[in-house]
Amino acid sequence: MTNPTIMARNRESARTGGCAPDSVAGGVSVIGSTGSIGTQTLDVARALGIRVAALAANSNAPLLERQAREFRVPLVAARDAAAASKLAERLRDTGARVVSGDDGVREAAAASDAGTVVVAVSGGAGILPTIDAVEAGKRVALANKETLVCAGEYIMRLARERGAEILPVDSEHSAIFQCLRGNDIGSVRRLILTASGGPFRGMDADAIRDATPEMALRHPNWSMGDKITIDSATMMNKGFELIEAMRLFSLPSERIDVLVHPQSIVHSMVEYTDGAVAAQLGTPDMRLPIQYALTYPERLPSLAARLDLPAAGALTFEAPDTDTFPALTLARKAAELGGTACAVLNGSNDAAVRMFLQKKITFGMIPVIVGAALDGAEIKRDPSIRDIISAYGDADAFAERMCL
Numbered sequence: 197m198t199n200p201t202i203m204a205r206n207r208e209s210a211r212t213g214g215c216a217p218d219s220v221a222g223g224v225s226v227i228g229s230t231g232s233i234g235t236q237t238l239d240v241a242r243a244l245g246i247r248v249a250a251l252a253a254n255s256n257a258p259l260l261e262r263q264a265r266e267f268r269v270p271l272v273a274a275r276d277a278a279a280a281s282k283l284a285e286r287l288r289d290t291g292a293r294v295v296s297g298d299d300g301v302r303e304a305a306a307a308s309d310a311g312t313v314v315v316a317v318s319g320g321a322g323i324l325p326t327i328d329a330v331e332a333g334k335r336v337a338l339a340n341k342e343t344l345v346c347a348g349e350y351i352m353r354l355a356r357e358r359g360a361e362i363l364p365v366d367s368e369h370s371a372i373f374q375c376l377r378g379n380d381i382g383s384v385r386r387l388i389l390t391a392s393g394g395p396f397r398g399m400d401a402d403a404i405r406d407a408t409p410e411m412a413l414r415h416p417n418w419s420m421g422d423k424i425t426i427d428s429a430t431m432m433n434k435g436f437e438l439i440e441a442m443r444l445f446s447l448p449s450e451r452i453d454v455l456v457h458p459q460s461i462v463h464s465m466v467e468y469t470d471g472a473v474a475a476q477l478g479t480p481d482m483r484l485p486i487q488y489a490l491t492y493p494e495r496l497p498s499l500a501a502r503l504d505l506p507a508a509g510a511l512t513f514e515a516p517d518t519d520t521f522p523a524l525t526l527a528r529k530a531a532e533l534g535g536t537a538c539a540v541l542n543g544s545n546d547a548a549v550r551m552f553l554q555k556k557i558t559f560g561m562i563p564v565i566v567g568a569a570l571d572g573a574e575i576k577r578d579p580s581i582r583d584i585i586s587a588y589g590d591a592d593a594f595a596e597r598m599c600l
């Protein structure tokens with residue numbers, strides 16, 4: 197794949213939709229194309245010669261312009277109106293249609309002729325484009341966690357009704373999805389999500405209470421956006437992943453365990469009723485699960501480095517320390533409460549992390565604020581999508597007020 201002739205040929209076919217694998221012959225829309233997952237999705241598209249039918253982001257017009265030109269994209273959405281008008285001006289010579297606002301982002305998710313939509317937006321903004329893509333019968337390669345955490349039951353039910361495929365991009369869920377192939381979910385005893393433990397693994401609560409954003413952003417293994425890197429440091433990311441796994445694989449929280457695995461080589465495991473444990477291993481590189489979600493059921497060479505097990509050394513596992521990292525317990529509590537509780541968990545955590553990154557609260561306050569939001573919120577049963585989105589927004593506002 198690093199052969200320059202092959203790379204040049206693939207670059208050309210990405211423009212023409214030439215030799216993409218059958219599974220993505222219809223091309224992709226990338227929602228959140230300028231972020232960490234979005235740019236890595238385009239790395240995969242470039243390497244495999246996948247046509248890009250639409251792009252969407254919030255406000256990064258310069259990068260959207262470069263991406264639109266490179267992939268000759270006919271539909272480009274910038275949520276921010278000023279960015280969209282700048283982009284429309286700069287892309288005039290290309291004939292690309294530029295749309296704006298939340299509606300523009302939703303149009304990029306549902307209205308392009310792509311067969312696959314990658315939802316790599318951050319935050320609650322991923323929920324509606326995902327619903328649109330499912331309604332439009334697209335294959336959804338889903339990176340956005342908030343969609344499954346807040347609205348997972350709704351989305352999975354909708355996908356079943358519409359016969360739409362939702363394929364996980366998150367590495368743990370991709371690992372479980374791969375381990376489940378060829379087996380019935382009825383023969384699963386439990387799922388085992390692995391966690392790196394983040395930069396504060398092994399420390400006690402007193403030592404990390406006043407940790408700075410700079411310290412929390414130093415993830416030992418993965419290179420990701422700031423928000424999810426802080427969630428890894430608090431382990432709320434693993435709490436979210438537990439809820440994601442419940443929704444994707446229709447299992448209760450007590451059948452999903454978390455193990456800290458500092459090397460991030462085993463991406464997750466499935467234990468079957470007979471005691472056999474299947475694991476998926478690989479280097480910590482998001483281009484692998486992104487590519488699998490795009491090319492499934494095909495497997496193709498990837499840009500990710502190959503796993504060298506002797507060089508990786510010992511692979512170790514330990515139980516998570518829920519005294520130091522109470523986020524996992526909060527996520528289990530929200531999952532048990534059901535209804536809008538997971539949206540409250542997610543919304544309040546988003547605000548707390550934002551305030552921490554702005555240095556308005558300490559690291560130790562993040563779970564305290566989320567816990568207070570969960571205790572204080574009125575949980576709605578059988579919520580509509582409108583109820584879920586407003587519970588998420590209200591919890592964000594509640595948590596932000598607590599931080600000020």
Ligand code: NDP
Pocket residue numbers: 227228229230231232233234252253254255256257275301316317318319321322339340341342365366367418419420421422424482
């Ligand atoms: P980033 O912050 O790096 O990127 C976010 C992207 O979303 C950017 O393109 C941004 O545009 C766009 N965006 C933000 N808000 C809006 C909006 N309202 N409308 C349209 N576009 C918007 O995030 P990541 O790539 O790290 O994460 C994306 C999602 O994937 C998150 O839900 C995260 O939890 C999940 N995820 C990420 C992983 C990772 O390795 N990074 C791993 C597993 C899951 P702009 O640049 O213009 O602001």
Ligand code: MG
Pocket residue numbers: 366367368437
């Ligand atoms: Mg993950």
